[in-house]
Amino acid sequence: MSEKAAEPVAMIEVRNLTKAFGSKYALRGVDLRVMPGESLVLFGPNGAGKSTLVRILSSLSRPSGGTVHIGGLSLAQHADGIRRYLGVVSHAPLLYDSLTAEENLHFFAGLYNLKKPEPRIKALLERVGLYARRGDLVRTFSRGMVQRLAIARALLHDPEVLLLDEPDTGLDPQAAEMLHGLLSELSGRGANSPGPEHSGVERARTIVTVTHSLERGLSIADRAVILANGRVVFETAAHDLDAAAFRRLYDQYVGGRGAGPAGDGLP
């Protein structure tokens, strides 16, 4: 028997990941491990490579080098199988303007092969506050409502892993609070889980969030990572880390490279 304890299996394991667009590198040898049920929050200035990393993790973009494993499976070899376990919210809503909110969710429920999805669609529409507008075309929705529906779409198939690229984009404070509460529940921090048949929050999801909102980000983070110039420049456990201390660290590592975390009203 080996004396060395077996290394726990990471839900997401990224090794030496690079991505080049022509001669320009967006990612330069990123290494990350996200454990099952862990909530990792990525901070960094514009152009740091955060969205590129999320696009690669969600299988929308092929890396130029390095490896990604999700749930122990290689993304390069098992992308079709892995997608079933991913829920993604990105800058774009990934929805159809000419379909209603309900039709959009029904369409995606079909693609995810969900049996009898109606109760789940109803629960999610209620959770994001759009049940009364379920029959309206998405093109009639405000930016915030579209983003709320995009969140419902990402949670539709009860994914093990959530990849959220600035999920609070366009949300008003009330909707941002709703999202924050939902993410807290999904990361195992919430007090009012509605049960497995609805939002399915009986277990903590593995969550990777990109955000510019420092306080919100830290409040859902188990671990915080700062990305700059395509590299991980700082990584820390987020428990007991206060926003002001983290901002000082952020400024120290990122300096004047583009916009930093907004810090929910901090200068």
Added chain:
Amino acid sequence: MNFWKAVVAIIWKDIRAELRTKDILSSVFVFALLTVIVFNFAYELRVPSMKMVVPGIIWVAISFAGTLGLNRAFVIEQDKGSLAGLLLAPVDRAAIYFGKMLANLIFILVVELALLPLVMIFFNLSLITGPHLLVLFLGTYGFAAVGTVFSAMAVSTRAREVLLPVLLFPVLLPVLVAGVKMTGGLVDGASLSEMGNWLQLVALYDVGFTVVAYLTFGFVVEE
């Protein structure tokens, strides 16, 4: 998800959205009709018999208007990032290709069925016959099979409206030439069996490009 269930879901989604907006059908039909009218006036005074030019007019109208439709079909997917939504689903990339391709094929065929009676009135020809419809179907299938891949390729570029025809028309030449030859032969009273070589060319083209698109679509739509 079952491959063909995903294909059908994508087709239904496209048809449902199109029935609401009529973005593709209306623009493609009007453009095709205008093409026919312009060619009608352009040739009328110089050509001894319009029968000589009708096959060319039909296939030019279909290919020009169809290109417009292919562009629209993927612009709709790209603008709200919904193509990424499809690509994130646990379905084979090829199922997405077949769903989009068959929806495009249906839209172009619907426009052709609306256009043919008008062409018959303009040029006093009988075009709604079994052989004519078979030739139109095979040619349009080839157009949609190739065009869907190129339109997915062009949509993420800045010059997508220009790039699509530049990429597409050289590859479409065999099917366009065969379509014009067969339609011309049928207008002149020949039977399809007399044009077996052209028919085989289009059938091989359709099968060949369907296989190529099936194998390559995943690479085309990923960064």
